Amino acid sequence: MALLRLNYGIAQFPLQLVEDVGISRLDERAPLRLAYENVLVTVDRAAARLLDDESAAVRASALHLRTAVVRFTLALQQRRERQRQEAEGAARAARMDECVRHRTRLRDAKVVYLVDRSDDRPTTT
Numbered sequence: 001m002a003l004l005r006l007n008y009g010i011a012q013f014p015l016q017l018v019e020d021v022g023i024s025r026l027d028e029r030a031p032l033r034l035a036y037e038n039v040l041v042t043v044d045r046a047a048a049r050l051l052d053d054e055s056a057a058v059r060a061s062a063l064h065l066r067t068a069v070v071r072f073t074l075a076l077q078q079r080r081e082r083q084r085q086e087a088e089g090a091a092r093a094a095r096m097d098e099c100v101r102h103r104t105r106l107r108d109a110k111v112v113y114l115v116d117r118s119d120d121r122p123t124t125t
Helices: 002-021 031-051 054-108
Strands: none
C-alpha cells in the first residue's frame, strides 16, 4: 500500500504542475480545462478509493463541485441558445406562413377595375 501511495504521489506531481502552470490560466469554461479537471477528479477519486486517501477524496470533491457549477452554467447557456434559435425559427416560419397566406389572398381576390384599361390588368396564365 505504501508503494502505491508513493506512485500516486509521483503521478500527482506532474498533473498538479500542469494544472498550476498551464491549465489554471485558461478560462474556467474552456473545454480543455474542463476535460483536464475531469481527469484530475477521476484520478483523485480512484486514489481515494484504492488507497483510502482522505486528502485525495477532499481534492476530488472540491474540484468536482467547482467544475459542476461551471458545467451547469454552460448547460444553461446552451439551452437558452437552443431555445432562442427555436424561437427565431418559429417566428421565421410564422412570417413565411403569413406571406404565403397574403399571396394566396391576393391571387384569389376578385379585383374590380374602376377604369377599363386592358394594359393595366395583370395577365392571367
